[in-house]
Amino acid sequence: MISRKTILASTALGFVLFSSPAYAYLDPGTGSMLLQLALGGVAGFLVILKLYWSRFVGLFHRSGAADELVQDNDK
Amino acid sequence: MNHVAIEPGSFRDPMGRVFVGGDHIYRATSAKGRTAFEFVAATGLLAKLEDAGKIVTSRIVPNHVLGGLARTDGIVLEHEKIPYISYPYEWSFSFLKAAALLHLDIHLQALEVGVTLSDASAYNVQFRGSHPVFIDILSFRPLKTGETWDGHRQFCEQFLNPLLLKSKLDIDPNAWYRGTQEGISTPEINRLLPWYKKLSWKMLTHVVAQSALQNANVGTAADARARVEFPLASYRRMLTGLRNWIETIEPAKKSRTEWQDYATGHSYADAEQQAKAAFVARFAAAVTPDILWDIGCNTGDYSAVALANGAAYSVGFDVDQGALTQAYGRAIANDMPFQPLYFDGANPSPSQGWNEAERKSMSARRNADGLIALAFIHHMAIGRNIPLEHVIRWLVGLAPEGVIEFVPKADPMVRQLLTLREDIFEDYSLSAFTEYLREMAEIVATDVITKSGRQLFWYKRKSG
Numbered sequence: 001m002i003s004r005k006t007i008l009a010s011t012a013l014g015f016v017l018f019s020s021p022a023y024a025y026l027d028p029g030t031g032s033m034l035l036q037l038a039l040g041g042v043a044g045f046l047v048i049l050k051l052y053w054s055r056f057v058g059l060f061h062r063s064g065a066a067d068e069l070v071q072d073n074d075k
Numbered sequence: 076m077n078h079v080a081i082e083p084g085s086f087r088d089p090m091g092r093v094f095v096g097g098d099h100i101y102r103a104t105s106a107k108g109r110t111a112f113e114f115v116a117a118t119g120l121l122a123k124l125e126d127a128g129k130i131v132t133s134r135i136v137p138n139h140v141l142g143g144l145a146r147t148d149g150i151v152l153e154h155e156k157i158p159y160i161s162y163p164y165e166w167s168f169s170f171l172k173a174a175a176l177l178h179l180d181i182h183l184q185a186l187e188v189g190v191t192l193s194d195a196s197a198y199n200v201q202f203r204g205s206h207p208v209f210i211d212i213l214s215f216r217p218l219k220t221g222e223t224w225d226g227h228r229q230f231c232e233q234f235l236n237p238l239l240l241k242s243k244l245d246i247d248p249n250a251w252y253r254g255t256q257e258g259i260s261t262p263e264i265n266r267l268l269p270w271y272k273k274l275s276w277k278m279l280t281h282v283v284a285q286s287a288l289q290n291a292n293v294g295t296a297a298d299a300r301a302r303v304e305f306p307l308a309s310y311r312r313m314l315t316g317l318r319n320w321i322e323t324i325e326p327a328k329k330s331r332t333e334w335q336d337y338a339t340g341h342s343y344a345d346a347e348q349q350a351k352a353a354f355v356a357r358f359a360a361a362v363t364p365d366i367l368w369d370i371g372c373n374t375g376d377y378s379a380v381a382l383a384n385g386a387a388y389s390v391g392f393d394v395d396q397g398a399l400t401q402a403y404g405r406a407i408a409n410d411m412p413f414q415p416l417y418f419d420g421a422n423p424s425p426s427q428g429w430n431e432a433e434r435k436s437m438s439a440r441r442n443a444d445g446l447i448a449l450a451f452i453h454h455m456a457i458g459r460n461i462p463l464e465h466v467i468r469w470l471v472g473l474a475p476e477g478v479i480e481f482v483p484k485a486d487p488m489v490r491q492l493l494t495l496r497e498d499i500f501e502d503y504s505l506s507a508f509t510e511y512l513r514e515m516a517e518i519v520a521t522d523v524i525t526k527s528g529r530q531l532f533w534y535k536r537k538s539g
Contacts, residue, residue, distance in 0.1 A: 030296040031261065031289030032228035035280060038288075039313065040223075040305040047302050048288075051295050 079141055083432035088193070091149070091213040094141055100156050102133075103141055104149040108213050112150065115215040118188040129181055130209045131155050131201075152212060158366060158414070159390045159442065162434055163197040163233060164253035165416045165424060167399035168241050168326050170207070171248075174200040175234035177207040179318040186311055191218040195226030197233035197258065198434075202414050204388070205406035221304025224313065231281055232258035235317070238324050239264055239282070243272050245327035247396055249417050256428055262286040277320045326400070350524040351480075352380045354531045355447060357520075358478050359384040364445025366390065368474055370420065371451035375402040378413050378447075386445060391415035420451070421459040438473075446470065446477030449531075453482040456503055457492045463502050467511045475536045476519075481508045486527040505530065 037044035079096035086092070090108030094101040104112055115121060124130040133152045138145040145151050163171060174197060182192050192214045199211035224230075236259040237248035244267060252258055265273075265286035273283055359367070359381040365388065369378045372391030382389055391413060393399055402415035418424065423437035448470050455466045470479055482489055483505060484498070505528070512518060516534035523530045 029225070029228050030291050030293055031285040031287070032231070033223050033296045034288040034291055034299055035285045036223040036227060036305050036309070036313065037299050037303055038284070039280065040303065040309040044299070044303040044305070047299050051291075051299060 079144060081144070083430065084198075084428065084434060086429070086433075088211075088213060090193075090216075094144060096140075098156055099140075100154045101136070101141060102152045102154060102212065103138075103145040104152070104213060105146060106148040109149045111216040112152075112213065114217050115190050118190060120185055120188050120190055120215070121212065124181060124184065124209070128203075128206065128208065129177060130212065131157070133212055154210070154212070157201045157203065157208070157210065158388045158412075159202075160435070160440055161202060161414065161416050162424065163200075163237075163258070164249050164256070165418060166249075167396055167403060167415065167417055168238065168247075169400055169403035170202065170205070170416075171197070171234065171238060172321060172324065173205070174202075174207045175230075175238065175321050176318060177209060178230070178234065179314050179321070181209055183311065183314050183318070185215060186218065186307065186314070189218050190215050191222070191224075192216075192226055195230035195233065204410075204412040204414055205403050218307075221306070223300070223305045224310060227313070228261070228285070229257075230317070231261050231285065234258070235281060235321065236261060236264040238321065239268070241326050242324045243268055243327070247417075253424065253427075256434065262289055277316065281317070326396075347525045347529075348376075350522065351449065351531065352377065354520075354522050354524070354533070355380045355449075355478060356384040358447075358476075358533050359386045359445070361385075362445045362476050363387070364443065364474075364476075366443050367445040367447065368392065368443035370446065370448040370470065370473070371454065372402060372415055373398045373450075375405050375411070375413055375415060377449055378402075378415075379405065379409070379411060381445075381447065382411055382413065388412045389414070390443070392418040392420070394419050420455050421461060441473055443474040444476070446474035446479075448477065449480045450482060450488070450529075452479065452508075453486075453489050453492060453503075457489060457500055463500075463507060464511045467508065468515060471512070471515045471534060471536050477534055479512070479532050479534065480524075481505060481530045481532065483528040483530075486525070486529060508532075 034048055038048045079094050079101070082093040082095050089105060090111065091102050091104040094103060121130065121133070125132050132155045136151050136153045138147065138149075138151050140153070141151055163174070166174070177200060178195060185191055193216050194214055196211070199209060199214060200207050201210050202208065237252055240246050240248045240251070240259060248259060261282060265282050268278075268282065273279060355377050363385040364381075367378070367381050367386040367389040369375070369381070369389050369391040372378055372393045373395070375391055378389040378391055389412065391402055393402070393415065394417070396417065399415050399417060402413070405411065406413040406415065418437065424434070426432060426434065426436040426439055428434045452463070452466050452470070455461045456463045467479070470477070484490070484493070484503060509518075509532075512532060512534055516536045519533040519535050521530055521532050
């Protein structure tokens, strides 16, 4: 029924989905572009992971992540 | 020369503008648009797509045909005229799906020769009969190495998500689509779909992940794009994957609509149907309309009759999606120049969009020289409380000559409409119908076609 690829993808994307959205500048094409880069190969996928890593870590260290989000919002 | 004017819906892309002069459709490019067009034309792609009927035919014409409206550093193309311009919110599921597949096919073919599409607007697809055709020649531009698919988000909003709404949730997207004009956003479809309908790789990527990543900071996306390239093989895989997926998407099984079974389950006998067909055939043979409008076309029975007897092209309008699905199947199977569209007679498409002129109303696109409105008026006059006189005026205003069927109160279909409500329609009678029609038109012929008293009226609108 559910393929191994699907389970892997769900796990990998899980931390992105469950982290709270940053209501910064919302570009309508942001989601599409990041998705394509992630699907574009290992390099792209790793870059996306890295960019999201701070938010993931922020789940466990609230203060640091919150600072970063505030900075983002101020742009 | 005909008076040439800019098409008010053509302003988004600075590469070119569309102009209309009588029956002629022109596209004038900017200097940049000219360079892109020449690059694309040199690949041979446009000629191949034209031959395959996938894009409109175009030819370069002298700039002066636009009488000074064209830029001197650009070129002017003249395109074939599409019989009737329609919008995605007027399409059935079948139309939207066919348009989506065409878009992806063209894009895949373009990538083979180093060309891509600058957007994925569903409005760039039109229909010739029930066959989709791509019209925006200036959407083609050279592909840059490593670039992502600019139109992906738009493709999802304008094609994929409306298809998913019908397929996964059994909700027709037309009303929503007409409201937004841009389709259905991915975060919205993501919020609507229950989790167990999202357990597939395609759903997780195009719907779930895209929605989640949409919340990312725009700087994050720019950083990522600067660091990595999107390989061409991945680009192709993405388009092919979407194509294969969309090809398998069907409307939710549970939808069984009232009119889908009409051809077999309706309330009058074969002889009566034949009488109706004979009348329509006689009308079509005498009037030979270039464009027939079939108001309340159902599955297209009488469009088929008209087309077989002298009508050149038929645009069908119906509110029932199941009937439209069958009408599409019939048009494709029999290769009919028949374009069945979704419409609600009591609420036809308005002029809307930027400056209320970007998308034209149904009446502004009026181009029929013949009309049939069979088993239709009781749905408006009794089903929707629209005064009989208004319905007749509206119908006669749509085409100079046509056939309208009067369905009396004694008819089982009208009785059914009145089952649960009081009969407040004192004005609904054959004599009132005839009187209103005579005010606007000459009655060429009539025929009583059922025992219940259904009657066909062939009218010819009075001039002036």
